[in-house]
Amino acid sequence: MTTKFYNRLSNDFTRLLENPTDYNVAIEVDKAPINKIFEVHSYILQSRSTYFKKKFDEIPFNENHVKELKMSNISTNLFNVIIKYIYGGTISLEKLEKSIIFDLLIVSHVFDLDELVEHLQTHLVTNNASWLRLNFAHVYQTSYHKNFEIIQNFCNNIIAKNPDTIFESENFNSLPEDVLISIIKLDDLQLEEDKIWDYVIQWGKTKNPAFPTNLDEWTSDDFSTLKTTLKHCFPHIRYFNISSEQVIEKFYPYQQLFEPKLWSDINIKLLAPNRPISSIILPPRNIISSTPPTKTTTIPSNIITDKLALEISSWIDKKETTYTEFNPYEFKLLVRGSRDGFDIKTIYEICDKVSNTVIVLKVEDTGEIIGGYNPLEIFNNTIGWNFSKDSFAFSLKTENLKNSIISRVKDNPSIYYSVYSYCFGSALCLCGNLKTGKDSFCDTDYYEKSIRSDTSGFSVEEFEVFKISPK
Structure with a gap:
């Protein structure tokens, strides 16, 4: 029977890293904002990593019998985690940001640390699946080209569904x-x-x-x-x-x-369907249902679905790609026209001193879904312009989301409050009674583009205001 004393071995090597007696390699990590020189031992690094073995074979000793290696593409914090793993075989991920763990995975791959690569993939898929979904495009392309099989399978499952x-x-x-x-x-x-x-x-x-x-x-x-x-x-x-x-x-x-x-x-x-042919016939795909199931809506809305809410959340976070499954925001219904009334003053009365709101409206006759995001507090009994570089107006295309329109602030001022109107510049200007009147309109002042091709006045079938809060 063989007795293994791994804990003592790990502790001894970790102390050697902290007090590098007889070190023969100096690795300078100089990625901004902090640079640091790690004094390490070539035999340990090259026995744990083929990357370092190749590197050290290429570098001669200086006059002090030390090999000098400069690494400018990795942060000091990341390298500190890696070098502790190489020496002691231990790693702690609890206090690391999800993005840092993903960067650590990429670096581990570069250093040929296969055991750590597998562990980090499993950790991300098991404990940080929501973060992977929120950053899907970057995660998928990176995992594919780095041959991260565990994360690839996770991504392929999302794509398939x-x-x-x-x-x-x-x-x-x-x-x-x-x-x-x-x-x-x-x-x-x-x-x-x-x-x-x-x-x-x-x-x-x-x-x-x-x-x-x-x-x-x-x-x-x-x-x-x-x-x-x-x-x-x-x-x-x-x-x-x-x-x-x-x-x-x-x-x-x-x-x-x-x-x-x-x-x-x-x-x-x-x-002649039954006649044999020589071409390869691939099997049909495993489609769960020929008719896609109706999307279950979990947000309390009569106008937008979960999928449309994901689009709005992506715009709030200025994401290049739309969130797919996990929405990082809760949509809390504050106002609904058919329940609370369609007069603009209703918004000010119910949403007084509330910030981070989204208003969505379904236009009468056309069925268009338009709206706007306002990160500022809404003030009752206040008249005047307010300034925010993060507000935007939008038009959601339910048939094809990629044709949806977002119009961000181009020039300040951006939001206008008064007892009779609530405006996102003139990109979305809501006036009077939204149901009975046709005084609301869409144009382009102060915002990038128009969200409607028709600049004439309109009324709405329904409107809703939501408070947006991080989950």
Whole structure:
């Protein structure tokens, strides 16, 4: 029987780091704002990390028989955590910010600390899943290119269940090819095959911006170029799991992209479904339901869904990509027109001295959903302009969220209070009785853009005001 005294060993090596007797390496970590020199022992570092073994093989000793290494791409705090792990085999994550833990994961990968890489991934997925979701685009692309398998699986599960997370994001068209392929290969991707085809074609077109907008104007060279661009994506499309109507609508306009044999087999399957073909038939995706389930709304609103609330929260935090599942904010209903009245004075009476509010309105006749975010306190019986660089007006497009409009402050002043009106510049100016009158309007003064193409007055079917608080 072998007895292992790991705790004593860890403590002894940790003390050696604190009092580096006979050190032979000086590592200067000089990333701002703090720089520090760590005096360490080459045999310990290179026995624990192949990265340091390669580095030390390249660096000669100076006249003091010490190897000098400068590292400017890592903070002192991060390196301090890493070096304590290398010497003592221990690490404490409880007091570290989630973003720091993710940075620590990336650094651990660079240093070839496989055991720590696995531990940090497991910790993030188990204990910090909400943070991973809130920073999804960055986390996914980083994890894919660093081969973080545990986090990749976590992200793939989110993408499979919520394809819009990627396909409707601002960054979709800039995805690297290998990342796009990894997504369309997913067997449980909850997206119809014809829509996957549309997204792949869209991605390919953005790589060739010189293509004519009108497909009828394309030349054979244009089709050949797109075929080359998408040659690694095409094998993962499930061509034989698309209806005949979709084949006619989606494939026929692009038939020049298909290899002759595949195109022949697609047509054979349409005309004689039981006839054998030589093309590979990929299995259908594991779609949970052909009809997506109705989205459950947990926020107390008759106007917006949870998904629209996620969009608003993303704008509040100035995120490049929309939050997907976890909303970092609670939406507490303060005012509802059909319950409390539609006169503007109702907002001032109920929301007096309340800050961080969102107002949403459903426009009469058009059904448009518009609104604004006001981080400032609302004051009753006050008239005048107020200043905030963080307020914005918006228009939410329920059919396709990526077409939603956000209009941020361009010039101060930004918010106007009076007994008769409540205005976000003139981007959203609400006046009088919102139900019976048509004095409210949208224009562009003080904000970046108009949230409505129609600048004439409007009335509303319903409006709601929410207090926004971090969860």
